Amino acid sequence: MSFKLGLIINPYAGIGGSLALKGSDGKAIREQALAMGAVQLAPERTRQALTLLLPYQQQLQIVTASGPMGEDLCREMGFSTQVIYQSPAQSEAEDTENAAKAMLTEQVDLLLFAGGDGTARNICRAVEDRVPVLGIPAGCKIHSGVYCVTPKAAGRLVEMLVQGELVSLLEADVMDIDESAFREGTVRARRYGEMRIPSELRYVQAVxxxxxxxxxxxxxxxxxxxxxxxxxxxxxxxxxxxxxxxxxxxxxxxxxxxxxxxxxxxxxxxxxxxxxxxxxxxxxxxxxxxxxxxxxxxxxxxxxxxxxxxxxxxxxxxxxxxxxxxxxxxxxxxxxxxxxxxxxxxxxxxxxxxxxxxxxxxxxxxxxxxxx
Structure with a gap:
């Protein structure tokens, strides 16, 4: 049985982290980071997760957005790839949301995405709890509970699903902080909703x-x-x-x-x-x-x-x-x-x-x- 995996990469996630810009939200911050020589890390962190899925290429179909939002990496790695959203050369938050909405019409089994808390907010706004999601941590801010602890952990969890293992579904909070306030030394965290995520099956319950x-x-x-x-x-x-x-x-x-x-x-x-x-x-x-x-x-x-x-x-x-x-x-x-x-x-x-x-x-x- 084939497994249909939705994939969205925010290519600019985490771009301001190494430059002490306290985040990556907003076009101005992104342009500042690029001008300072920032390296895009999200594609490489996605590669770390997808590498664990290479043995399952015959069972796996990846549905994604064009160019750096997923298509480039998937084709390079040899995965069966279907592009269902055409993104501009420089994607914005609305492209993440539009791509996620397109995933719903394709009835993907899981929506895997790489980014930070801003990306999680975009995904949540688009899909809510209508499809299970899983985040590859690639941003400056990772307060949301929808992310795995590492990219490889995300790959392992997807591997479990592809292999047909029992995997629990949990409700996880989508959190984000005010980057402007954070740059002034104030942390203001806010809950923006929740999404369903797969988690390792644990038999630690009262029953x-x-x-x-x-x-x-x-x-x-x-x-x-x-x-x-x-x-x-x-x-x-x-x-x-x-x-x-x-x-x-x-x-x-x-x-x-x-x-x-x-x-x-x-x-x-x-x-x-x-x-x-x-x-x-x-x-x-x-x-x-x-x-x-x-x-x-x-x-x-x-x-x-x-x-x-x-x-x-x-x-x-x-x-x-x-x-x-x-x-x-x-x-x-x-x-x-x-x-x-x-x-x-x-x-x-x-x-x-x-x-x-x-x-x-x-x-x-x-x-x-x-x-x-």
Whole structure:
């Protein structure tokens, strides 16, 4: 299965650091740094991360911006490269944002970017939490929690994802300081939002017992995470025991091998057919809660045929809440989840990394593949 990696390099990140300019934000500072002989370090730091991915060139497709924002380095290193944004010779903050927005339309599995806190702010403004991101530290200021500790650490983490290892998703703060105030000796840090980042899987949570997950406590945590999101929207509750645990926490009757409809945490309808589901959701915002069905990791096509291709298209991939314990995912032995909806094109659209809710505010990224 191929991995689609979005890449954005801020070529001017960190350019003022070695010259004691206290940052790189703003055209004037950049021009001053260049006039003083500053060296662009971001491309080289990106190279350090990408070097670890060279063994996976057959599995990896890099989606990037033209020239120094990514294309030049990727082609030089021999990666399969698709340019989806044409940047000017001297890129600005809006080019970072526009390139990031273009990545969303390409449905990249991960957006990797090189820069500093200003770059992180630009990325956050463009994508918010709609795609997992990861920062390669290349700026003067690295206060944001979206960056790895080193470029090689970023490469290792991407390697884990490409290899299909379980990697947790965390919410990380995007921080920045006022450079003008900083140059006057005052540090004014401000939070600008948060983005989802992959992090190494750690089993250090309250749901552990004796080094292993306690299924009952994990299911309660998963249920709490989903229930917290239930508001005005309609929630289609798929089949399977993990979804049944959510219904139990809600105190609602559940169709174990069927599909139910919930709104305002109340049961609206039970055991609906494909046609009834389409009629019920017409004109509503909808989320779909599903789990793994069958021993081969199927999320569609085994025991939940009521979830028709037409219904899934209406709901959209971003509104699918996939729930499973980490133990259940580990039992797959690294095999991808399978989407077998009966619509080959839809199966391809569903492929790629997907967040799996594995506890309360705890998610991991796991690959989905189509049958072919």
């Amino acid at each position: 552990k017992m004796g080094g292993k997950e306690s299924d009952e406590l994990v299911l309660e945590d998963i249920a709490a995470h989903v229930i917290e999101q239930m508001d005005e929207q309609l929630f289609i509750m798929g089949s399977g025991s993990t979804v049944a645990a959510i219904m139990t926490e809600l105190g609602l009757e559940n169709t174990l091998l069927g599909v139910d409809l919930v709104q305002h945490q109340q049961l609206v309808a039970s055991d609906l057919t494909a046609a009834q589901l389409l009629d019920a959701i017409d004109g509503h915002d909808v989320k779909l809660v599903i789990t793994l069905i069958g021993g081969q990791g199927h999320i569609f096509g085994r025991g939940n045929q009521q979830l028709s291709p037409k219904l899934i298209r209406v709901i959209g991939r971003d509104n699918i809440l996939l729930v499973a314990t980490k133990t259940k995912l580990k039992a797959l032995g690294g095999r991808p989840l399978i989407a077998d909806t009966g619509d080959a094109e839809l199966d391809k659209q569903l492929s790629g990394l997907i967040p799996v809710i594995t506890g309360f505010h705890d998610e991991v990224l796991y690959p989905v593949a189509s049958p072919d």
